[in-house]
Amino acid sequence: MAVTQDNIVKNQDIKPWKFNLKPMIICMLILVALMGTARWYQQWAAWDFGLDATDPMFDVYWMKLFWAQIIIEPILFVIFVGYMWLTRDKHLNDLAPREELNKLILWISMLVVYAFAFYFAGSLYAEQDASWHQTVVRDTSFTPSHIFLFYGTMPIFIIIGFTLFFYAITRLPFFAKEISIPLVLVVCGPFMLLPTVGYNEWGHAFWLMEEYFTVPLHWGFVFFGWSIIALGGVLVQVIKYIIDLMPKVINEKGELLS
């Protein structure tokens, strides 16, 4: 039975396998451009206009940027997540295995973009804040580093994370049938870094006035950062998924069947 099926399929026109990495590369380049521009802007505008939050120039060069971010980001969030939902596959149970594999690999490649965006928020821009705290005298909640860290890099990876989450539950049967808890953690844990800013600012206003990085009021960020360990769980689920899926599209010799 299986042999016959193999033969029939072989006669059809089978598209050769190709990794579709273009979306990943384009998104990575966009991120590099965005983050690079942000960093360049910091170098340019922080020292001249960013040291004093009471300076009118601070409003021009920094607060306008902040408000632009606060307005644009929720809109982008709704657009991206809304798009994923509205263009969902309404007949996922009919999805061809080859198509499913293509989508899965595309989704995995986009996780690289998510991780890359998380890198900027969790590593580069996060630690950068420690350096800027050592230069400012008049330190408010808004500094050239906070404006990019909390309201720039964090919303960006949150938007990417939720978009990918919705991609998974609307296009990948495995994640649509049941919600993967590790995946929720990997998306929602880092998302919680943003609300944790509330704890951070409350602490800096009323509890620990001195600025060092290991203060307990920063540990909220650490706690939610840990959720990325669940990526191990996502990885295991993805591998299990692909192990079930791949035999549907390849034969024992490793050739594609559809």
Place this chain on the structure above:
Amino acid sequence: MNVTTVFKKTVLMLMLLIVSTVIYAHGERNQEPFLRMKTLQWYDVKWSVKNEATIKVNDELILEGKVHFFSRWPQVINKPDTIFLANATPGPVFIREESYMNEVPMIQSTGVEVGEVYDFRVKLKARIPGRHHVHPMINVESAGGLVGPGIWVNVEGDADDFVYSVETRTGQTIENLGTYATGNVYKWHAIWAAIAAFWLIWWIRRPLLIQRYLLVKDGQWGKLITLTDKKMGATLMVVIIGLLIYANSITREAYEYTIPLQGGRAVVDVVPNSDKGLITVKNKRAEYYLPGRTVTIDAEITNNHNLPIRIGEFTSANLRFINKALPYAVAGLDEGYPEELVAGASLGIDDDTSIMPGETKRVLIDATDVAWEIERLSSLLNDPDSSYGGLLFFYDSNGKRIIKEVYGQILPTFKK
């Protein structure tokens, strides 16, 4: 979807709420007025260069003066038992060469007594070109930095020309403190990174995920981790431990004398103040008139000195209100003091005649200036403690200055 949007919106609203309440939570102008007025009073502050002066990289700059620790120190912040004399400059654009309080070196932290005055002196050296604001600052443990008056200094030149060399006690000359021993740091990081990269490549060169997952499931550990892998692991273990031993033995030879980080405390003695008790000032009633940016103090002043005295100046939170009718007071204004911190109008005194020895007099003092607004001291209305503090400078008929604290409740006035 809807739930997500609602949640997102709620979070945004909360964020904005938080943001709007803490926007002025830190920093010099952003600190609450009742705290700024009752902690440090800086006076006689001088800079070795003028406001807006231009200096070159490697040029030195000295700031010195006096700082008075207010005796009615706010209960809500720690007493200045642990403090550190610093310079409020934007990070290391200037380096700190020397700093002293009452001539005691201030590399370490120290403790001071409230109600006393200390001399300070900080010597800086320009490092990074740009236009920088330079203030003296004292950090008080758990409260944060309390900033003195500042001037603008332009630094010109090339940051690469900056040098700061130091000689160690072991006779070694450090050419430049900023690059000292960094080559050694890079070298060891690179060596360890290479070993780590080797180990990762050792595994990544083979098929990783799907195959290994299936092999694990199949229990084929002999294929997953071969004898060669184990041998390589054991070898690396020996290499790592051996390298640690070797690195430490050459370090011990190269650096025979080392000391731990120094965590001691500097001790600063109080300089006795013979003026104590010469004058007493009692706050009877103080008001601030919001639209007029005016603070009015109704005070009862007793002169226990043997000479007549007059009020020359009121100062609080670095703002200075000078009695321009008194030449000693005008002369007491230091040259180069930032203009924006000196009131344009004279300090208003309803009865500016001398207070005779033994006399007690009720005086209405009026300090009006837009600086109350600019320095955000007018936000007293938002404070949970409506009180104020400041210093009154008196001059006797010989021109001797006597400084007294004045403090009390302050009442808001909306109409006049």
Place this chain on the structure above:
Amino acid sequence: MSLEQHEAKLLSAISTPGSDAAKIARGLDWIVVGILVFAIIAAYHIHMMLTVGDWDFWVDWKDRMNWVTLTPMLLVVIPAALSYPFMEKFGLPIAGTLCALCLMIGEWASRYFSFHLWTYFPMSMVWPSIVIPGLMLMDMVYLLSRNLFVTSIFGGSAVAFAFAPANWPILAPYHVPVIHMDQVVSVADLIGYTFTRTATPEYLRMIERGTLRTFGGESTLISTFFSAFVCMILYFVWWKIGEWLTNMGSTPNVLKKYVGYSDDVEKEKQ
């Protein structure tokens, strides 16, 4: 546990050199390597910087007490958690090495681009600690023993035991004494004093200030030993947390009826 039929088929397919299946499997490997590198840099770095960051940032915080005690304790956490999926699901004894190298990349990028180029701190002040040897030893113990208890005790403690020896060769030059303003300080203290940190007064440094009971002045040794003890426990606990986070499974999706699955369809299938 033996393989099911489709799994055996897949194993044979991806083991065929040059086949489509092998290409897909290998390509997937590389993509996942990309995800892991960035995600681990971010997660491990934010975890380290906000728990023991100040000791790692500044040369004049690297003391014999807190730095040596706390850093290994926090270092062991995430590699221990990732050891579970790496080794138990994929047979890869590289969690510690990968985490260490990722942390190093993240830290150097930050110290150079932010601390040095943006806020002008000299590199002699802001270099990161060396963490690779201890975490590699942890991997080696796991590789050779493949046992949680043995790795907790010998691998977990190795992170602490290797920490001070790994860093002393780069730290020693900064502990040479200097006389400045007639005060004795180490070069590290002097660097901290010289290059102004506006928000870090001297007293904020959480460093060894001395006790009456650090017998023989062997602070580093005492700190290391205590740290090793805690690392053993933390390795075990976090390995278990890693196991829990890896095997969390799934929860029913109430939205699935919108993408073509309904209870009826499920029932029909059954």
